[in-house]
Amino acid sequence: MDVEPLRPGAPGPRRASRRRDRHGRGRRFDLIPPHLPGYRTRREVFDDLVAESGATLAERFPRRLAHLRVLVEEVPPTDPAPWEDAAVLLGRALPATREHPPRAILYRRPIQTRCASEEDLEALVRQVLSEQVGSLLGIAPEDVDPGAWED
Numbered sequence: 001m002d003v004e005p006l007r008p009g010a011p012g013p014r015r016a017s018r019r020r021d022r023h024g025r026g027r028r029f030d031l032i033p034p035h036l037p038g039y040r041t042r043r044e045v046f047d048d049l050v051a052e053s054g055a056t057l058a059e060r061f062p063r064r065l066a067h068l069r070v071l072v073e074e075v076p077p078t079d080p081a082p083w084e085d086a087a088v089l090l091g092r093a094l095p096a097t098r099e100h101p102p103r104a105i106l107y108r109r110p111i112q113t114r115c116a117s118e119e120d121l122e123a124l125v126r127q128v129l130s131e132q133v134g135s136l137l138g139i140a141p142e143d144v145d146p147g148a149w150e151d
Helices: 044-059 107-115 118-137
Strands: 004-006 068-074 091-094 103-107
Touching: 044 068, 044 103, 044 107, 044 118, 091 118, 103 107, 107 118
Parallel strands: 004 068, 068 103
Antiparallel strands: 091 103
């Protein structure tokens, strides 16, 4: 299973970029050191959370999700499909075609705006991902990831 963003510049460890010496003041450093929580952006945290959740599901269904690609987009498209509601989408499942393997797409901004804490974000990501994978596999989301639906 692959997890990758649809935007350019994949998340990952920050590379030490060459920073120029401006006005003879010496090398410029990051404002927040790597050991503090604010070092990572909300996008990086979300991408890692989706990758962890997708990897957990791939371990649970190794044969059926071997070719699944979990993608992250910022916002859903403005033109929903005819069978979709006019409500804001949190995710979308696209079945396999000749050109593409099956894909589960999660929309970062709508999901993050509905969450007040990290725990809420993790729970909502797991629920949305289990709904999308369940629709691809033809099984109930509660059977895909039972832990995501416990209250």
